Each structure stands twice: as C-alpha cells, then as structure tokens.
Amino acid sequence: MTDAASPGVDTRDGFAPEKRQGSGALRLLLSNEFGLAVLIAIAFTGFALALPGFTSPFSLFTIGRQIGIDTMIGLAMMAVIVTGGLDLSVGAIGVCAAMVFGFLAQSLGVPLPLAIPGAILFGALLGFVNGYAVVRSGVHSFIITLASMSIFFGVMIFLTQAQAFNALPAEVTGLGKMRLFGKVSVLLVVTLLVCAGLGLFYRFTVLGRQMLAAGANPRAAELSGIRTGRVITACHMLTGALAALAGLMLTARTGAAVPSMAGHLGQDWLLPAFLAPVLGGTLLSGGRVSVIGTLLGAAFVTIMTSGLLLMRVGEFWILACLGLILLLAVLTDRLRQRMLRARGLI
Incomplete structure (x- = not known):
C-alpha cells in the first residue's frame, strides 16, 4: 500500500513486461525502507543513551x-517527483496557503471547517498554475517552479505587507499542542492518515497508476492512451495541496501565519523536501514512489537534527551533515539499483 511502482503492462501498450521477482528476503534487505529503519533504531538508541531527556x-x-510536518513536506515533493519533475516552490506555496488561511480565519472570521479546505484548495490552485505552465511551455519544471517560487512569495509579501496573522482562533494553537496518550502529536496522526490515503491512491486508483506510468515512460504512457499533460498537471496540483497542508500544520505549531515561517522564498523547506522522498526510495527519474519510505526518511532526518541540536552542534554543521546524507543517499540508491539489476531482481 505504501510502496508503488509503475505497473507492468502488456507490450502491445508500449510497456515492457514485468521482470521476474527474486528473493523477497534479499529485496527487503536491500530496500531503502529496511536500511532507514535500522538507521532510525541506531540513531534513536544512541541519542537516548547520550541524552537523558531525549526520551521524555x-x-x-x-x-x-x-x-509529521517534515513528512508532509516530503510527500509534497514526492507527488511531483513521481513523474520525473521537481517543484522548488513547495515552501512558497505552503506559506501562501497559510497566509490565505490566516486571512480567512482572522480577518474574515470564516469558520475553521471552511477556512482549512479553502487554504488547501488555494495551494492546489497554485500547483495547477505550475503544472499548466510546465505542460504548455514544455520547459522543465525546475525552471518553471524556480520562477514561480519568487513570484508567489513576492505577490504574497506585497498583498500582506509582510504582516503576520497572529490572532488566529484558539483552536488552531490548541490543535498544534494537542497530545494523544500524553506523547503523540495530533499533527503526526494527520500525517499518518495522509500517508495511508496516498498509499491507497497510488496503488488502487486509475489516476495514481497513471502518474506512475507517466513517470516511468511518458512516451509509452501516451501510446497507451494516457494524457500525460493532464497527469503532470494533476501531480502539481497534488503537490500544491500537500504543501498547503504542511503550511497549515506549521501554522498550528507556531500559532500564527507568518510570511517568513518557511524561510526567505520558502528555501528552508527545500532540503527536507528532497531528503525525505530520496532517502525513502522515490526515484528522481520518476515511476516509483515509497510513501512509507518518505515517512521513514523524514523520521530519520528529524531524529538526527533534534539529537544534534540537543548536543549543541552548530546549525550550520547540521545543514552540512544533512546535505552529505542527501548525496550519500543518491549514490547508495544507484549502487543498490545496480546490485538488484545484476541479480535480475528489477
């Protein structure tokens, strides 16, 4: 449910048949998810032993x-990577959606059950703008979203005059502070529900499988009758909606909608946005996603960052460490793919 790849389709439709399946145990041991689970266990145990308050x-x-927040950011990027695209504007979309939510909830007094979906739909609208521009222009999404990142952020700053919405309803802050069983954040539960929904979406829905097929082989997908332009646009809309949800979760954590809460132009989101899905096994070339891998990747990054901060390691060194982890993840994935191909497992 949580790990999906482009399905094997008859060659008459332009797809190569599925390769034989090898040893399930070996595939598990060589999977990103298993490696991440081991790394998380090691990191958590190490920090728990070194820092007495780490497990409070x-x-x-x-x-x-x-x-929960970092996973949602990673899922937003994963949704567009599935077709081999990129979206550098996820942070800007998230902040813009959060500011729209602040305007609706604080300035207009719109009830939360309407303000929250309104902000998410606004994020999807910005994603549609990105997707439409990519499809109509033929320019790679890296360039389009690099431009839209600045445009979205600049327009938002102009319209809001860089003023935060810090008088939101008490329920917003209460949601960010709410605990289940005294330890579990409600925001994490929301993310887990979204992960479950995305896993079902990519595995069992027509649109989800079309996204995987379009990412694996766009030309073959077109020959199969899949309208890849619409699929790419839908991917960007899903990315926008997930980025908006991440922005709302960050708003609940801070208790205010702040124009700079994701950094200048939303750049503070870029590293976690790429780290979580890439560490989790989502292919940058498209055609395969791993929802549970993205969750594990975000968990590993968060645990490492939290532990290093508690050990008073400088933030710049932490960023350097995360960048190195991203590089190693890409190189390790290439090595893993070669090993699996050599054994005929993929």
Missing part, C-alpha cells in the same frame, strides 16, 4: 510533531 514525554511529542 515532551521530547517525544515535539519530535513526533516535527516528523
């Missing part, structure tokens, strides 16, 4: 809450 109820709550 409050620490576990804050770590879980941050895992």
Whole structure:
C-alpha cells in the first residue's frame, strides 16, 4: 500500500513486461525502507543513551510533531517527483496557503471547517498554475517552479505587507499542542492518515497508476492512451495541496501565519523536501514512489537534527551533515539499483 511502482503492462501498450521477482528476503534487505529503519533504531538508541531527556514525554511529542510536518513536506515533493519533475516552490506555496488561511480565519472570521479546505484548495490552485505552465511551455519544471517560487512569495509579501496573522482562533494553537496518550502529536496522526490515503491512491486508483506510468515512460504512457499533460498537471496540483497542508500544520505549531515561517522564498523547506522522498526510495527519474519510505526518511532526518541540536552542534554543521546524507543517499540508491539489476531482481 505504501510502496508503488509503475505497473507492468502488456507490450502491445508500449510497456515492457514485468521482470521476474527474486528473493523477497534479499529485496527487503536491500530496500531503502529496511536500511532507514535500522538507521532510525541506531540513531534513536544512541541519542537516548547520550541524552537523558531525549526520551521524555515532551521530547517525544515535539519530535513526533516535527516528523509529521517534515513528512508532509516530503510527500509534497514526492507527488511531483513521481513523474520525473521537481517543484522548488513547495515552501512558497505552503506559506501562501497559510497566509490565505490566516486571512480567512482572522480577518474574515470564516469558520475553521471552511477556512482549512479553502487554504488547501488555494495551494492546489497554485500547483495547477505550475503544472499548466510546465505542460504548455514544455520547459522543465525546475525552471518553471524556480520562477514561480519568487513570484508567489513576492505577490504574497506585497498583498500582506509582510504582516503576520497572529490572532488566529484558539483552536488552531490548541490543535498544534494537542497530545494523544500524553506523547503523540495530533499533527503526526494527520500525517499518518495522509500517508495511508496516498498509499491507497497510488496503488488502487486509475489516476495514481497513471502518474506512475507517466513517470516511468511518458512516451509509452501516451501510446497507451494516457494524457500525460493532464497527469503532470494533476501531480502539481497534488503537490500544491500537500504543501498547503504542511503550511497549515506549521501554522498550528507556531500559532500564527507568518510570511517568513518557511524561510526567505520558502528555501528552508527545500532540503527536507528532497531528503525525505530520496532517502525513502522515490526515484528522481520518476515511476516509483515509497510513501512509507518518505515517512521513514523524514523520521530519520528529524531524529538526527533534534539529537544534534540537543548536543549543541552548530546549525550550520547540521545543514552540512544533512546535505552529505542527501548525496550519500543518491549514490547508495544507484549502487543498490545496480546490485538488484545484476541479480535480475528489477
């Protein structure tokens, strides 16, 4: 449910038949998910032994809450990577959606059950703008979203005059602080539900499987009758909606909608946006996603960051470490793919 790849289709439709399946145990041991689970266990145990307060109820709550937010950011990027695209504007979309939510909830007094979906739909609208521009222009999404990142952020700053919405309803802050069983953040639960929904979406829905097929082989997908332009646009809309949800979760954590809460132009989101899905096994070339891998990737990054911060390691060194982890993840994935191909497992 949580790991999906482009399905094998008859060669008459332009797809190559599925390769034989090898040893399930070997595939599991060589999978990103298994490796990440081991790394998470090692990192968590190490920090728990070195830092007495690392496993306190409050620490576990804050770590879980941050895992929920970082995973949602990673899922937003994963949704567009599935077709081999990129979206550098996820941070800008998330902040813009959060500011729209602040305007609706604080300035207009719109009830939360309407303001929240409104902000998410606005994020999907910005994603549609990106997708439409990519399809109509033929320019790679890297360039389009690099431009839209600045445009979205600049227009938002102009319209809001860089003023934060810091008088939101008390329920917003209450949601960010809410705990289940004294330790589990509600934001993490929301993310887990979204992960489950995405896993079902990519595995069992027509549109989800079309996204995988379009990412694996766009030309073959076109020959099969899949309208790849619409699929790419839908991917960007899904990315926009997930980025908006991440922005709302960050708003719940801080208790305010702040124009700079994702950094200048949303750049603070770029590293976690790429780290989580790439560490989790989502192929940058498209055609394969791993929802559970993205969750594990975000969990590993959050645990490492939290532990290093508690050990008073400088933030710049942490960023350097995360960048190195991303590079190693890409190189390791290439090595893993070669090993699996050599054994005829993929």
